[in-house]
Amino acid sequence: MTLTTNNGQLTTNDLPEYSRAQLALRNGQDRDEIWVGYQGLIYDVTKSRLWRRGNHYEHWAGQDLTRELQKDAPHTEHVFDKFHAIGRLK
Ligand code: HEM
Numbered sequence: 705m706t707l708t709t710n711n712g713q714l715t716t717n718d719l720p721e722y723s724r725a726q727l728a729l730r731n732g733q734d735r736d737e738i739w740v741g742y743q744g745l746i747y748d749v750t751k752s753r754l755w756r757r758g759n760h761y762e763h764w765a766g767q768d769l770t771r772e773l774q775k776d777a778p779h780t781e782h783v784f785d786k787f788h789a790i791g792r793l794k
Pocket residue numbers: 740741742749751752753754755760761763769770772773776777778779783784
């Protein structure tokens with residue numbers, strides 16, 4: 705999805721908003737899509753082999769994992785660089 709403003713700039717404000725309940729449905733179990741919430745944005749990690757079935761090193765997709773990344777992960781948020789934010793978390 706590509707949304708642009710008048711000056712052609714991409715802005716996260718243009719992304720659709722999803723509730724926590726909608727995010728929870730994309731946990732890798734109930735639907736094909738696998739989404740992860742991070743710092744107010746929702747990333748689609750469906751294509752990642754490291755998030756198959758919604759599980760990633762004992763973390764489950766379908767929720768806001770901001771604190772978990774900061775607390776538990778051996779990597780930084782740069783792991784999201786190659787994924788598109790597809791929405792904002794309400
Ligand atoms: C015990 C906690 C965790 C471990 C051991 C772990 C481990 C890893 C490893 C080894 C990789 C691949 C190498 C790399 O890019 O550094 C990776 C990638 C990634 N991690 Fe984590 N991670 C943890 C927690 C998290 C959390 C909480 C999130 C989400 C907020 C997250 C999101 C990602 C993403 C999006 C990728 C990229 C996947 C890809 O490239 O296909 N990780 N993680």
